[in-house]
Amino acid sequence: MKQAKVISANEMKRLLAVVETGKHSARNRIAIMLSYYAGLRVGEIAALKNSDVFDKDFNVKDQIQLKAAYTKGNKARVVFVSDKLKREIRAFAKSVSNLVADRPFLVTQKNTPFSPNTLCQLFGKLYSDAGIDGASSHSGRRSFITKLAHSGISPKVIMTLAGHQHLTTTQRYIDVNDEMMREAVEVI
CATH class of the missing domain: 1.10.10 (Arc Repressor Mutant, subunit A)
Structure with a gap:
């Protein structure tokens, strides 16, 4: 089975430029960043709730506690949030009109939670639009x-x-x- 492409620095710049010009740019950017800066799988990203990412005062947490139900191996794990990723999450939060703790972290244009499959398709479209051959939702x-x-x-x-x-x-x-x-x- 062919593995997903590892993204170069230049490809990442091109991808982010494409994301910035499209609809839902803040949401799409943070989805990419969660994959690239934290190594999250699309299923894990799709499962995140605001309460997983933010504390009760809506400050970005230092660690995201992935529940077992979120993970491929059905084992809970801790994801450490780098300073770069914290900045990205803060920027994304500013674009959200109403943060509610128990709501999904990312929602579709219809304001419904992403399924892993739908998020996987979004990643594929973004990489394709950026002209990055061989990239997939696993590339980040x-x-x-x-x-x-x-x-x-x-x-x-x-x-x-x-x-x-x-x-x-x-x-x-x-x-x-x-x-x-x-x-x-x-x-x-």
């Missing part, structure tokens, strides 16, 4: 894991952040290209 997650690995983060930490039970699963997500291998041998 693969990019997140690959960037961590290439930054020297411990494989055990990456595995835990990704919510994987086995290191071999995490290793399959990590992309390697010629430029990376060239840089690696120059370290010696």
Whole structure:
């Protein structure tokens, strides 16, 4: 099975430029950012409620507690929210007219919760509109894991952040290209 494309910095810029010109740009941008900066799966993003992301005063939480029902492995896990992602969430919150704790974090244009399938289709359309071949709803997650690995983060930490039970699963997500291998041998 072909894996989702890992998104380069230039492709991400192009994707965000396309998102900014389309309808529902704030919503679409935060969906991409949750995937790219936190490694969330589309099903996890679709399941989020405002109360998962914001505290009672609607400040962005430092950690998102993913309930077992949200995750692929049906195991609860903690997602750490980086400063970059916090800024993105705050910007998104400003675009929402009425934040209610028990409401879905992201809603469709009909103001209904996203299903994982509908969100997956949205990601596909955004990547296609940006002309990024081979990208899918899993590209942000693969990019997140690959960037961590290439930054020297411990494989055990990456595995835990990704919510994987086995290191071999995490290793399959990590992309390697010629430029990376060239840089690696120059370290010696």
